[in-house]
Amino acid sequence: MLEIPCPWCGPRAEVEFACGGESGPPRPADPGSLDDAAWTAWLWNRTNRKGPHVETWWHQAGCGRWFLLARDTSDDRVLASWPIGATPPPLPEEGA
Amino acid sequence: MSGPFRLAEGGTRLDRGRPIGFSLDGKRFTGFAGDTLASALLASGVRLVGRSFKRHRPRGLLTAGPEEPNALLRVERGPGRVDPNSRATLVELVPGLAASTQNAWPSVRFDAGAIFDRFAGHLAAGFYYKTFFRPGWAWHRLFEPAIRRVAGLGRAPEAPDPDRYLHRHVHCDLLIVGGGPAGLRAARRAARAGARVILADERPAPGGGLADTGTAGPRIAGETAAAWLAGLVAELDRAGEVVRLDRTTAQALHPSGYALLLERVSDHLREPDPRLPRERLWKVRPRAVLLATGAIERPLLFPDNDRPGILLAGAARAFLARQAVLPGRDLVVAAFDDSAYAAALELARAGARVHAIVDPRPEPGWAARTAAEAGLRVLAGWAPVGSEGGPGLRAVRLAPLDAKGRPEARGERTIPCDALLVSGGWTPAVQLWAQAGGAVAWDEAAAAFLPTRGPSWLAVAGAAAGARTLGEALAQADRAVDRLLAGLGFTPEAEPLPPIEEPEPARALPPWATPELWRRDPKATFVDFQNDVSVADLEGAVREGFSAPEHAKRWTTAGMATDQGKTAQPTALALLAASSVRPLEELAPTTMRPPWTPTSFGALAGVHRSDLFRPIRTTPLHGWAAAKGAIFEDVGHWKRPTAFPRPGESLEAAVARECRAVRTGVGLLDASTLGAFDVQGEDAASFLERIWTIDVADLPVGRCRYGLVLKDDGTVLDDGVVCRLAPNRFLLSTTTGGAARLHAWLERWAQTEWPELEVWITPVTEGRAVIAVQGPQSRLLLRRAVSGVDLSAKAFPHMAWREGWIGGVPVRIFRVSFTGELGFELHVPASRAEEVVETLERLAPDLEPTPYGIEAMHLLRLEKGYILVGHETDGTITPRDLGLERLLSSKKDFVGKRSLELPEHRSADRPRLVGLLPVDPTALPSVGGQLVERAEPGTPSLGRVSSAGRSPTLGRTIALGLVRADRARPGTRLLVYAADRPAIEVELCSPCFLDPEGARLRG
């Protein structure tokens, strides 16, 4: 079980959180203007990379905030977390 | 007397003043406090402790520790206190303990299943996969039940576990796993530097293998090992920041550093304090971890190497040191490693007759010379080539090896004995290291996989890191703990290593390095004792093409038993390498999974059982419903009334009566579980506009609108009513089951995608109670109770809400209906809910307001064809599939809208919601039943039944279903097919069975 550093509450056990999956690009402002290929690419395609990877988490049983968390998918290490809209801290490169 | 194999004195753990009676298979024995079940049985001369899993071969004790593959017993400590598959080597003796052997019928001595051993050829690895591949019916009806009767490990207990188990969450600077010399020294060093330390040791007393050395053990700083260890432990126990845990197994070490320690608190106590838990699961988040987990001795490979009486030399040494038990009176020792010589010397000094020590290594080392000088017969260049006896060992066959390692038949000798001590060297216990993400690499000199690179917070020292002497282990411990402490900001003081008198051991010969021994009779030469995997099985795996370690493991099941092959690795891997002619370093060992040893479900569950298994939520009207005779069911975590049967009334009759009351009079439903969210802020309207499928911006204050919430792929997530309380304030009323999910969903969009919107979402479900008042007489009822609201149809239309009073209680009244009747929902403060519902009943005895439950609610909505999220939807269903296009706004964008335009969502094979009328009006289709044209194998499914029931209003069965849109023409007849039930013919119709014009609703 991971220990997750909530930017608002500090390190807490993973059971208090819900993972919202990989953080993708922002939702297009006018989805109606995209063709089917562009829309479905935004909807479904994720990088799913091995290595440092940014995902959204919700502190469901805590402060109720959504935030961003960087985790290395190869060894499950939590690298950093930061509030939505904040500048992300520098992250190690893949395999570092 | 506690057995013929107990010495008159000695035994570091033994309390001879406290004899303890116990039983095995009903036969009574006596041991002492400090015995394990294993040592007490050994002392009593019991050799046979079980039958092997597959071939039912007789098996005896192999080890003295957690790695034991054979001695798995069912242990009872009183009613309900039953543990199958207990390792006899870990069970400490307490009065009244009743053990029984497993996997043998009718008894372990006369086991009918032993016939399987005669057919060893048919029971080779992969037997299951090959023999029972087809036909399918034969597997389910014939082979599997027959095999289950004779195979399988243990029997699950039947009574509830009466014991208590606790969880404890802790943080520390340094967790040390293993209380041997390396772990103890590192703990003291860390404690002196000021670190908060947890030291977990699996055994009942600290000291590791060093505590089991006797007269032949090393001397440390001029002291005996026992004296030196006692000094270390005493200092640790005085240090304030050290938590030293005995009988505590590290069951898991996760890559994040999170560790699970299982402490056995009271099983070993004669009269445990009833306030103590049986076991305590420590959930530890250490900043750093040192593994000093030691090493596991390897058995040897030769024909019939599994006969009871053949055990590891280190185990024999431990039984002697701890409990003063001899493994036999007449011993032979097979020393492929020097540690077996020390065992032979100590056992000889204790009075056992050591007839020979065979050592295949041609050059005898220091240990061999010492043994010879002590008068023991050492046969250098010899090896065991077979064993003889019934179930128990009676003799060992020994032979000299020629220059190529081949046993010479001419020189072969048979030596009578009752125990054979074997040692094929030691395997570092790197399982937790690998589990935490550490890498290992093959080290030819150590003949083992040794730790290489690992996470920065993790270190390993001692025998687990390949140390072969005590001096090396202590030096490693100092280096490892100093590195970890430096990382944590602690500075340990310099401290010299103590002078140690110990010999330099000669290089061990691992068991796989003697192919001439294991190729003699591969089917009778065992590698994994618990799963009965022989050399022949591993060779067979290579022949079948399963030579990759992960494949071979699954094909042969080597390493997949409850011991996870602790004594079988890396031997099994080395045999794979030899059989497939590959270097061992190219094979990656498989990673052991948690837990390290089998763990009780009780320990994992902790206090989360019975009423505490999961939350129970009751509504403010729970007491009212219970007093009305409600029977309850679980909906999510909620308790909701199914129905309110009267005395002597069947459930079905009660539901029909409740439905009729709503259709003809007035009914009361506790709808407090519906999700409720108060949404406020400058941008509340535009936020909801983006989430709901309907128009929200133009909704007037005082009005409500029903709509859907979609995921961005166009599928229905939830449905619910949006009520405008004020220009910048809304109340959302959503489904019971989806409330938590919808909350996450709303917060997610508000916080992550549109943080610029000024909107606050507050779940208010628990703050209020909801009483649904439904039926043609509902207005009449409310007129008597409500003040301050004009309830006339003109002033208070469908889908509007008003504020008023019932007695002294403020109430929000919503004119909404999930029944198709004229109806209202009353939202009242939770604390006043019972008062309000009792007022309604008191004011209208003539109207007989009838409480109804969720069964009636489901039938009433089914008659109207209203969808229920989770029945008519399943995560793949779009609004168009449900025929709810009218709920899709054309004036704005909303989440999910774009996807509805995708060609996949418009194709003719999309499902379509339809009504289903059974041709036989008494036949009830099964929910989940498939809609087909013919009830024949191979007929494609055209859809499924999503809801069904017996409508009291229509006097017939009705159902809803989802059918391929191009086949969903009204009047079409299809069959409902459900396994093991007769097919039911249904006719497709509109999904609304009652009052399609909505006249009742708007009355």
Ligand SMILES: [Zn+2]
């Ligand atoms: Zn938080």
